[in-house]
Amino acid sequence: MNAKIKNMEDFAQVCGISRPTVSKYFNDPTSVRKSTRAQIEAALDRYEYRPNIYAINQNRRQTKNIGLVVPNLTDPFFAAIARTIESLIVDAGFNPLLLSSHGGPDQEVANLNSLRAIKPAAVLLAPLGRASHADMLAAFAQEIPTVLFDANIDNVGEAFFGSDxxxxxxxxxxxxxxxxxxxxxxxxxxxxxxxxxxxxxxxxxxxxxxxxxxxxxxxxxxxxxxxxxxxxxxxxxxxxxxxxxxxxxxxxxxxxxxxxxxxxxxxxxxxxxxxxxxxxxxxxxxxxxxxxxxxxxxxxQDYDAIAARSVDTILNLIESEDRLDQREVTLFEGRLVKRGSA
CATH class of the missing domain: 3.40.50.2300 (Response regulator)
Structure with a gap:
């Protein structure tokens, strides 16, 4: 009862609800589930918190940038898929911001922090995988709509698209x-x-x-x-x-x-x-x-399909300003390529 609520992050923490969901409520209370709305309104009564609506609107201003993070751009494999995704993002009227993690988990987190600072509309992430700081990636994806491709990390992002x-x-x-x-x-x-x-x-x-x-x-x-x-x-x-x-x-x-x-x-x-x-x-x-x-x-691997589905999903998230009710995982079949070595 005596906790001092300075900002929406503090309020979200005492509510036990994610910061994006709380922000969504203040933008349109009917856009969240009835049970979630009741939980937020009970916390509003308890803590007498009133948000700075002007600040909320400023923070919600969406840039036309979409982050694209890959493990290593020196690998022609990731360079090729990045080019495909970049082209799709540009065709949709957004600006791709391409970053390489250079195979390092700390650089991967640094890339996401750099993107966080410029408030991108969304992020497409091919994570390192086993070496990634999964908890930090999950926290980032709670703040900014994120879709994973190539390598999956459970419970990170709105969706994952990869190969079967x-x-x-x-x-x-x-x-x-x-x-x-x-x-x-x-x-x-x-x-x-x-x-x-x-x-x-x-x-x-x-x-x-x-x-x-x-x-x-x-x-x-x-x-x-x-x-x-x-x-x-x-x-x-x-x-x-x-x-x-x-x-x-x-x-x-x-x-x-x-x-x-x-x-x-x-x-x-x-x-x-x-x-x-x-x-x-x-x-x-x-x-x-x-x-x-x-x-x-x-x-x-069917990377044309993976790239197209990843970009379509991120654009739908941006347009709807909503999160998926359930994380989507879709795997695409590969094609045998017979050559001289076998």
Missing amino acids: NHQSIGIIVDYLCETGEPPVFFEMKTPINPNAFKRREAYRAAMAKRGLEAHLIQVDGDGWGFEEIGFREGSRMIAQRNLPSNTVLCSNDRLAIGLLSAAYESGLRVGAGAGSALRIAGHDDHPFSRYTSPSLTTVS
């Missing part, structure tokens, strides 16, 4: 099994991206469905230097000559590109034809995968 890793890994495992020896799975022990964990389990499930034993080759490495890790650990794996199969499915294309280089340096011929010692496949259809030697068999 179980479907995509399933189709490439089936293809490799039907055209040669069943694949082993080449991955990092502690991958930074949550998609890698889903692909590991998808590989196990696909092999079990065929009644085959799963073989995981888990290598040391951390961060975003996937090609270096693939080359270094692939060279070691080849030198040990104890592969249970001549077919290797890599968790992502960048690891596969490093492994292709290791095979070349080791004098091994990669491909599906006679005289080939190794078959190598990846996942993602990285922009460089078609230009390796041999070109890389992989699975293409």
Whole structure:
């Protein structure tokens, strides 16, 4: 009863209701649920708080900026999806503000804080994943409409749009099994991206469905230097000559590109034809995968659909000035891309 309410943040805290919902109530009391409205009005009576309506209107002034945060712009994969999203944002009449987290969780938070300061209309975020400060991302998404893409973090943002890793890994495992020896799975022990964990389990499930034993080759490495890790650990794996199969499915294309280089340096011929010692496949259809030697068999993610759905959702949130009643999660199927490496 004696608590002093200085501003709406204080009032939201004593209410036990999020700051955006309280702001929404003061803009239009009928726009929130009846039970929420009753809770806010009871707190108004109890604490005798009266907001500064002018300040509220100033804070609600929406910019025409939409933030776009990706893990690492030096990766052509994220550069390509960012270009697609930027184009869609511009076509909708908004200004994209593109920021890279450079693979670092502290930089990811710093990017969001920079965006918070300029009050963007909304934010599209491809989070680092395992390394992200999930609580800080969740707090940001409570203040500013946020949609996640590529990597999911539970309970962060209004929606997540990404790839169906179980479907995509399933189709490439089936293809490799039907055209040669069943694949082993080449991955990092502690991958930074949550998609890698889903692909590991998808590989196990696909092999079990065929009644085959799963073989995981888990290598040391951390961060975003996937090609270096693939080359270094692939060279070691080849030198040990104890592969249970001549077919290797890599968790992502960048690891596969490093492994292709290791095979070349080791004098091994990669491909599906006679005289080939190794078959190598990846996942993602990285922009460089078609230009390796041999070109890389992989699975293409439907990033045009992911980008379009992400932007459509964020624009609807901006237009409605409302939050979704339930967090949306939509996964898009991948497409098998057959090339020379397998």
